[in-house]
Structure formats: structure tokens, C-alpha cells
Amino acid sequence: MGSSGDAWKLKDHPKLPKGKTVAVIVLDGWGEAKPNEYNAISVAETPVMDSLKKGAPEHWRLIKAHGNAVGLPTEDDMGNSEVGHNALGAGRIFAQGAKLVDQALASGKIYEGEGFKYIKECFDKGTLHLIGLLSDGGVHSRLDQLLLLLKGAAEHGAKRIRVHALTDGRDVLDGSSVGFMETLENTLAKLREQGVDARVASGGGRMYVTMDRYENDWDVVKRGWDAQVRGEAPFKFKDPVEAIKKLRQEPNANDQYLAPFVIVDDKAKPVGPILDGDAVVTFNFRADRMVMLAKALEYENFDKFDRVRVPKIHFAGMLQYDGELKLPSKYLVSPPEIGRTSGEYLVRNGIRTFACSETVKFGHVTFFWNGNRSGYFDEKLEEYVEIPSDSGITFNVKPKMQALEIAERTRDAILSHKFDQVRLNIPNGDMVGHTGDIKATIEACKAADDGVKMILDAIEQVGGIYLVTADHGNAEDMVKRNKKGEPLLDKNGNIQILTSHTCEPVPIAIGGPGLIPGVRFRTDLPTGGLANVAATFMNLHGFEAPSDYEPTLIEVVDN
Ligand SMILES: O=C(O)[C@@H](CO)OP(=O)(O)O
Ligand SMILES: [Mn+2]
Ligand SMILES: [Mn+2]
Known part of the structure; x- marks a missing residue:
């Protein structure tokens, strides 16, 4: 891509308006699996995420977050934050490290x-x-x-x-x-x-x-x-x-x-x-x-x-x-060359961007999002806020982590009207899920849901649009399973705790008062994955995505 400004200019979306505040919320480690006692998300009280699910199939669906969909060698490779946020931010699938x-x-x-x-x-x-x-x-x-x-x-x-x-x-x-x-x-x-x-x-x-x-x-x-x-x-x-x-x-x-x-x-x-x-x-x-x-x-x-x-x-x-x-x-x-990310495009098209997480996930919504690149594209249009994480403890000790603070800062950013896109990562399901402590992970999922609520409320107030998704699974399955899906026991008869990510799909939900009637998820992209999300939120900002991006997940039907 040449250095001329024109090369960066995004086409107007034929139907979707500009000027809406768009919140892009990434729940880290939040996959979708059958409810059961080892699914910390289903056990936890998560009224907001539950209510979003009721919007299916038009405003809620599942997308792939593992294997080839995120540039990993095989379909047995679970997703992870690096490849997940790379795909979310770049809108294309790159062969990964x-x-x-x-x-x-x-x-x-x-x-x-x-x-x-x-x-x-x-x-x-x-x-x-x-x-x-x-x-x-x-x-x-x-x-x-x-x-x-x-x-x-x-x-x-x-x-x-x-x-x-x-x-x-x-x-x-x-x-x-x-x-x-x-x-x-x-x-x-x-x-x-x-x-x-x-x-x-x-x-x-x-x-x-x-x-x-x-x-x-x-x-x-x-x-x-x-x-x-x-x-x-x-x-x-x-x-x-x-x-x-x-x-x-x-x-x-x-x-x-x-x-x-x-x-x-x-x-x-x-x-x-x-x-x-x-x-x-x-x-x-x-x-x-x-x-x-x-x-x-x-x-x-x-x-x-x-x-x-x-x-x-x-x-x-x-x-x-x-x-x-x-x-x-x-x-x-040589690492994958992940250029022309959505973050850079949007900033070059005047979208004022706010990104926030706590330290342990801060680079996910900045560095990984922007194609493994540190720093701002345009300091005048962007603000990245890092909330200090606890250090020296394992996160099951404080499963709420800084979810509330992240949500508050993002809410304030929305209400300030200074930004067109706010994006954030809420780490709890993942970071606490990795400890293998099921009880704490249940609390963590509730905290994440509370965080989502605060942001959705702010979006409601400003007439904006939300897009809620996740980077890969983790908290939805806390037990190692055999091929039939049954929990595995160790030699002492205890269940084998699963601390890792999973290969489960993740949810994506859209909504908010700024979403014009007729916008809904397409039905012709059943295998859509994380890389389809960037084109989707570019549309929500009123732009067409670049032609080599993975296709948008949404369409606008005339009512
Ligand atoms: O903690 C990490 O480094 C990985 C797991 O190895 O998790 P995530 O990809 O969610 O950052
Ligand atoms: Mn992650
Ligand atoms: Mn993780």
C-alpha cells in the first residue's frame, strides 16, 4: 500500500450511517459450550450475556476462534489471545508463528x-x-x-x-x-x-x-x-x-x-x-x-x-x-507481516479511538490488535489506557481483577463523546480460568458480565452500538475430557482440571440504540470466525471494509 492518503480511504457503507459510538468488547477466554457444572460461564450469574443470547440468530451467533480460522497449523490447535486479537484487529487470517x-x-x-x-x-x-x-x-x-x-x-x-x-x-x-x-x-x-x-x-x-x-x-x-x-x-x-x-x-x-x-x-x-x-x-x-x-x-x-x-x-x-x-x-x-489493520484504517479515516484493559491484557487490545506493533498510529486521535493489574498474586485470589475499573474508564470514555470507537478486553474468564479454580472462575465470569453491563448502559445513553465477542474459549470448560466428552479422573479419582484455552467457538452479539433496523447477521457465513469481526465493526462505523478483509458478518435488510 502506498503512502498516499487515498490508499487508506475507506468507502462509505451504502446503508449504515457514520457518527455512532461503537463499543467493541472482548471477553477474554469466553467460549460457548453446553451448560454443566464445569462450565463456569453457565454456572455463573451472567444476566447480560444471557440476555444478548436471546437476540439469536439476528443479533447473536457463534464464530470460530481456533485452528485455521486464526492461522494456526491444525484444527486441533486451541485459540489464544495473540492469534485471536491479531485476527480481530487485522480482519484477515495470517499464518501465525x-x-x-x-x-x-x-x-x-x-x-x-x-x-x-x-x-x-x-x-x-x-x-x-x-x-x-x-x-x-x-x-x-x-x-x-x-x-x-x-x-x-x-x-x-x-x-x-x-x-x-x-x-x-x-x-x-x-x-x-x-x-x-x-x-x-x-x-x-x-x-x-x-x-x-x-x-x-x-x-x-x-x-x-x-x-x-x-x-x-x-x-x-x-x-x-x-x-x-x-x-x-x-x-x-x-x-x-x-x-x-x-x-x-x-x-x-x-x-x-x-x-x-x-x-x-x-x-x-x-x-x-x-x-x-x-x-x-x-x-x-x-x-x-x-x-x-x-x-x-x-x-x-x-x-x-x-x-x-x-x-x-x-x-x-x-x-x-x-x-x-x-x-x-x-x-x-520472520514473523507474520500484519499491516493495514482495522485500527490503522479507522484512525486514518478520522475515527477517534479509545482502548483499555488492565496490564495483563493491555497489549492484547493495543499491541496484538494492531498487528504486534507498539504505540499509537495517531496520538491526536487515540488514547490507550492501562489499568494496573495486581501483581504477585494468582488471580483466583481476586477474581474480580480490575473489571470494574476497566468498565468505568470505558464508560467515562463513551460518555465523554470524545471517541468514536472504544474497545476493551475484560480478562477475568481467562486469567482466573487459567488458575483451574472453578469457584473463583465462576466469580470471575460474573464480574466480567457486570463490566459488560456498565458499558452497554453507557452505549444506551449515547445512542451508540455495541459489539460483544471473545478471543477464544477457556472458562466454559474447566475439566479435561475424553473423546466422548466425559470428564477425566486422575489416579486418585479427582477430576483433571483444565487450565488451558479450548477449541470452542465464541459468541458475538451486536445491538444498541444506534443500530439501525434491518441490521442482522448474515446466514451465509456459517464458518465465520474472529477475522470476520473487523469488517463488521468497520460497517458499524459507516464504512465498507477493504476488499481483502474477511467478509462482514452483517447485512442490512430493508424492512
Ligand atoms: O497467559 C497466556 O500467555 C496465554 C496462555 O498461555 O493466555 P492468553 O492467550 O489468553 O493470553
Ligand atoms: Mn485471551
Ligand atoms: Mn489465556
Whole structure:
């Protein structure tokens, strides 16, 4: 697209008026499933979302939020916030990181690019460190990709490799980290047989070590830095599988919050601190929870915590995590190029935009929404508000989170008449759902519903339009099921809690006094998904969407 303003000009919608305030509400982790005791949404009191559902099929329907509909490799891939908000904001489906890495590994192109060449320069004298999430969840990383990368790196000359593994239990069952570590150890053992000095060097739970996001709690990243770079951690083990097993026995321990540990040799010396001359690859493909570590590894003037020792390394991300910051500057696989997002189009067509969430989801409605890009398109027309999240607690302790504050700020933005679009993410169903605490998740869903009410009331007052949807499922199913859909029990007869997202569809509802009569959901797009939403709200702003966007979900019939 050229730089001329005309290229950005959206056509007027033939029937829908301009000038209505449009609220785009994203409920994080809010899928649709049959009511039952493990469906926290159906158990919770959610009168507002329930009443929207009564508008079906004209004003309420389901859309796809997983698999190919959001650019993931297979239909078995559950949705997630990154791909979900990318699709919502961009209005098109892009092959996402998971898929791009699969392709680059399969073709071998990953080893031919600038990023790998840069890393390889350290192979003669230094160690290759791989830092990332040990999981087959496919949300942030995948174990099979790590194993391929290990083998490939060895084939391309890496002689000494250290893995810094973060345990999951969020996208996969709690406790699965033991099996993943065993699998990793088997691959490393094979590499050792081939003469490569390959070992696990450190570890820790993803939510406690390294994988914070949106600068909610730098201590999380610091704990990782201390273990990975400095070789310092409160726990030291000789064997990583034993490390995980032992640390899981600590009070309240689980995979997500496992304490940091380092692996030491017979003389109690850490086996893999990151030293001058080493190479580091962060092997997560997903951006949000790697950006903070990337800053610590790459920025010379970094002041978020005392790094103590800053090794001179060659660092590359699996992908470039932030297109605007160009961070990291070196990467193994080019990220999807998500340009011409709805946010940019609307701003360039004069739509004044307000976006809001609390810290843990703030980047979802800004960074992910805008195609993994930080910052404003036009400071004069946009305002992004971040409500500080609680830090240092798990969200089942305060399931209401900041839903009320997010809703209040958005309500005020609506009532101020200063904005044409307000968009927000209400995180509760997702963030509390990830804790696996069903009771707390039920409270969380109620809080989210209360938040929606406040915004819908404000939209009512200003004669606006609302569009309520979600980015993927989570809270609607809190139990692991067999293929028949029956809850699975563990060896003690307890149900196996599902902390992850799901493959369920999500609802989308439209309404409000500004919605002219005759607007309704089309019936000819039964497989519509998140990527169809952008064209839909562009229409609600009175514009036609660009021709390469996925089609709008709505039509206007003459009454
Ligand atoms: O917390 C996260 O990082 C993911 C799950 O791994 O959730 P979401 O995609 O909803 O942000
Ligand atoms: Mn999400
Ligand atoms: Mn989530």
C-alpha cells in the first residue's frame, strides 16, 4: 500500500450511517459450550450475556476462534489471545508463528537466514543457550520444534548447548512438565552420544520465572535472569527431571509457578550460566511473554532490574517479537507481516479511538490488535489506557481483577463523546480460568458480565452500538475430557482440571440504540470466525471494509 492518503480511504457503507459510538468488547477466554457444572460461564450469574443470547440468530451467533480460522497449523490447535486479537484487529487470517516456524524447520530455511548465521558465529568457542517454554500447548512454543532446533543446531555446528526450560501447566495439564522434561532429556542424551555437550541448565515455572508480560512484574524476569545468565537460583539440582519432581512437592507448587532452579555439576557449579561469547535463542514464537526478556538481553541501557553481569552475546528470537521496536533485532523466522489493520484504517479515516484493559491484557487490545506493533498510529486521535493489574498474586485470589475499573474508564470514555470507537478486553474468564479454580472462575465470569453491563448502559445513553465477542474459549470448560466428552479422573479419582484455552467457538452479539433496523447477521457465513469481526465493526462505523478483509458478518435488510 502506498503512502498516499487515498490508499487508506475507506468507502462509505451504502446503508449504515457514520457518527455512532461503537463499543467493541472482548471477553477474554469466553467460549460457548453446553451448560454443566464445569462450565463456569453457565454456572455463573451472567444476566447480560444471557440476555444478548436471546437476540439469536439476528443479533447473536457463534464464530470460530481456533485452528485455521486464526492461522494456526491444525484444527486441533486451541485459540489464544495473540492469534485471536491479531485476527480481530487485522480482519484477515495470517499464518501465525507456530505455522511459520513449522515451515522454516521443515524446509531447513531456518538455518539459512541472517538470524541463525549470527547465532552460529558463536558455535566455535561459545555455548548455544535455548530459553523458552517446555510445552506442547502450541500457544507460545512447541516441544517438537525445540527438539528439531536442537538437532538442527547440532548438525550446523553447535558443540555445547544449554536449555533453560520454563514449565507450563497453563496450556497443558498441570504435572505434564515431568514428561516433557524426560522427552527433552532423551534428545539431549542422544546429542551427547554424538559428541555434543548438551544439557539442561536451568528451569522454573512460566508464571514465576521469565514469562511476565506488558511489564506487570519485572521480578519475574529477574528471577529468570538470575538463573539463566548468572547461574543463581534458590534451588540447585543435578538432574532436571528430579528438580521438577522435587519442586512440585513444595507447598502450593505447580508447573506454572515452579520455583527457579539451576542444574549444577558434581562440584556444585552451575552447568550453564550465559557467558561472554555465547549465543542465546529464545525459542518461543509468541511475542508477549518474551518481550521483557528480549529487552533485558538486548538493550544496553536497561534499568528495570540490576542485571549484575551483562554478557556479550549473540541473541536472536525465534521470531521478531515487536515490529515497531524491532525487538529483537535478530530472529530466526520472520514473523507474520500484519499491516493495514482495522485500527490503522479507522484512525486514518478520522475515527477517534479509545482502548483499555488492565496490564495483563493491555497489549492484547493495543499491541496484538494492531498487528504486534507498539504505540499509537495517531496520538491526536487515540488514547490507550492501562489499568494496573495486581501483581504477585494468582488471580483466583481476586477474581474480580480490575473489571470494574476497566468498565468505568470505558464508560467515562463513551460518555465523554470524545471517541468514536472504544474497545476493551475484560480478562477475568481467562486469567482466573487459567488458575483451574472453578469457584473463583465462576466469580470471575460474573464480574466480567457486570463490566459488560456498565458499558452497554453507557452505549444506551449515547445512542451508540455495541459489539460483544471473545478471543477464544477457556472458562466454559474447566475439566479435561475424553473423546466422548466425559470428564477425566486422575489416579486418585479427582477430576483433571483444565487450565488451558479450548477449541470452542465464541459468541458475538451486536445491538444498541444506534443500530439501525434491518441490521442482522448474515446466514451465509456459517464458518465465520474472529477475522470476520473487523469488517463488521468497520460497517458499524459507516464504512465498507477493504476488499481483502474477511467478509462482514452483517447485512442490512430493508424492512
Ligand atoms: O497467559 C497466556 O500467555 C496465554 C496462555 O498461555 O493466555 P492468553 O492467550 O489468553 O493470553
Ligand atoms: Mn485471551
Ligand atoms: Mn489465556
